[in-house]
């Protein structure tokens with residue numbers, strides 16, 4: 295196993311203080327080539343009718359955002375190998391070296407001039423609630439999300455640094471309503487290149503912003519500490535994952551096994567109930 299760039303104590307402190315951590319040149323050119331090849335194989339399979347994905351423009355080989363890349367119909371060994379060899383040391387360090395489980399594994403995709411303009415949001419919430427701050431503190435460090443671009447000049451993720459552990463301001467709540475031309479205070483645009491990755495707390499105020507519909511392929515995945523039972527937003531993957539977990543390399547298999555082992559038989563909780 296090799297890690298291109300290990301995560302240091304300083305990185306952990308940055309992640310804790312700011313709610314995000316950019317690692318430049320985390321992955322080799324070969325790794326990026328292998329992931330691009332996997333996406334192209336997926337497009338080929340979808341064009342041949344062997345699996346279904348959404349399209350921005352089928353004729354131009356422009357897929358829409360695609361989820362569940364570890365499911366049998368979309369699976370490629372290249373994703374799982376990346377997880378085993380490069381990502382898992384990062385993920386485990388940022389999750390306190392506790393057992394990790396799979397949650398979501400997909401790719402953000404834009405292009406063809408089709409605008410992609412998300413509202414500002416915290417993924418889990420709960421903006422404006424009385425207990426917002428304690429809720430944010432309770433969850434920090436137990437889950438992790440990342441964006442890792444496969445194409446150059448990826449400037450589509452906007453964030454408000456250090457907004458992950460404090461109550462939202464009135465201005466943030468106003469901007470998030472999306473009513474008007476207000477600017478989000480203290481927002482920045484991240485600039486990433488293939489090989490870079492940003493790990494972030496999905497409760498940081500953020501949005502995906504690509505108003506000109508520039509071509510974008512960005513791996514976008516989430517993990518939880520294994521002790522958290524599978525929740526509503528990530529439920530429903532048990533049967534498909536069981537079909538081919540044995541094909542996966544060791545670490546990816548373990549993360550998926552931990553998902554399976556923590557799968558409630560019924561009534562999964564919502565993110566807001568944990």
Ligand SMILES: O=C(O)CCC(=O)C(=O)O
Pocket residue numbers: 402412417441450451500501502503
């Ligand atoms: O497009 C992005 O980079 C952010 C995606 C996101 O925040 C979401 O889908 O909730």
